[in-house]
Amino acid sequence: MNNALAILKNNDGSVLAAVILILALLTLIAFTSIDRSNTEVITAGNEVAFKQNVFNAESAVVENVHRINDAGSDQIRDSASFQWLNDQADLPDVDDMQNTINWTDTNSQADISGNARFLTVTEGVTQGSSLDLSRPQIRSFSIYGQCRKSSGLSTVRIGYRKAF
Numbered sequence: 737m738n739n740a741l742a743i744l745k746n747n748d749g750s751v752l753a754a755v756i757l758i759l760a761l762l763t764l765i766a767f768t769s770i771d772r773s774n775t776e777v778i779t780a781g782n783e784v785a786f787k788q789n790v791f792n793a794e795s796a797v798v799e800n801v802h803r804i805n806d807a808g809s810d811q812i813r814d815s816a817s818f819q820w821l822n823d824q825a826d827l828p829d830v831d832d833m834q835n836t837i838n839w840t841d842t843n844s845q846a847d848i849s850g851n852a853r854f855l856t857v858t859e860g861v862t863q864g865s866s867l868d869l870s871r872p873q874i875r876s877f878s879i880y881g882q883c884r885k886s887s888g889l890s891t892v893r894i895g896y897r898k899a900f
Contacts, residue, residue, distance in 0.1 A: 782888070785885070785886035785887070785888050786888055786890065788883075788885065788886065789883040789884075789885055789886065789888050789889065789890035790883070790890045790892065792847075792849070792851040792852040792881075792883035792885065792890075793852050793881035793882050793883040793890045793891060793892040794881060794892050795847060795849070795852065795881070796847040796852035796853060796854040796881030796882070796883070796892075797854060797879050797880070797881035797892050797893075797894055799847050799848060799854060800820065800854040800855075800856055800879050800881065801879060801894075801896060803818070803820075804856065804877065804879075804896065804898060805898070809900035812858075812875070812898070812900065813875075813900065818845075819841070819842060819843060819844070819845055820843070820844055820845040820854055820855045820856055821855075821856050821858065822843050822855060822856065822857050822858070823857070823858055824857055824858075824859070826843060827843060827857065830857065833880050833882075833891055833893065834882070834889060834891050838855070839853050839855070839882055843855055844882075847881075851883055851885060852881055852882060852883040853881070853882050853883075854879065854880065854881045854882075855879075855880050856877050856878070856879050856880070856896075857877065857878040857880070858875065858876075858877055859875075859876040859877060859878060860875065860876065861873050861874065861875055861876075862874040862875065862876045862897055872899040872900055873899065873900055874897050874898070874899045875897065875898055875899075875900060876895065876896070876897050877895070877896045877897070877898070878893055878894075878895060878896075879893070879894050879895075879896050880892065880893050
C-alpha cells in the first residue's frame with residue numbers, strides 16, 4: 737500500500753504535462769492568428785477590387801458626360817442617334833440597373849479602356865423648364881457606368897441636365 741501512495745505523491749512528469757498544456761495553448765493561438773491574417777488579406781484584396789470597379793464605373797460615367805456635351809442637340813433629342821442613349825422604354829428592366837439584361841451591346845457601350853460600360857437614360861424635358869420653343873429647354877438624363885471585374889460589380893449613377 738505504501739508503494740501505491742508513493743507513486744501518487746511522486747511529482748516526476750508534472751512539468752512535462754504542464755509544458756504539453758502550454759504548447760497546445762500556444763499552437764491554438766498560432767492557428768487562430770494565421771486564420772485571422774488570411775481573412776484580413778482576403779478582405780483587403782476585395783476592397784482593392786471594389787475600389788477599382790467603382791473608379792472604372794465612375795470614369796465611364798465621366799466619358800459619357802463628355803460625349804453628351806460633344807453631341808449636337810438634334811442627336812441628343814433622338815435617342816436612336818447613339819447606342820448608349822436610351823429612352824426608359826428601351827431598357828428591359830429600368831428599375832434594376834445592375835441587371836445584366838440592361839447592359840447589352842445594343843443599349844450600352846464600352847468605355848475607352850474597355851474595363852467598364854456606360855449608358856444614358858433620357859428623362860425628357862425637366863419639370864419647370866420653359867415650354868417656349870424659341871428658348872432653350874433643359875433636359876434631364878440619368879447616366880450609368882458599370883464595371884464587372886475581379887468577381888465584383890459596381891454601378892454608378894449620376895443625374896445630369898443640359899440646356900438645348
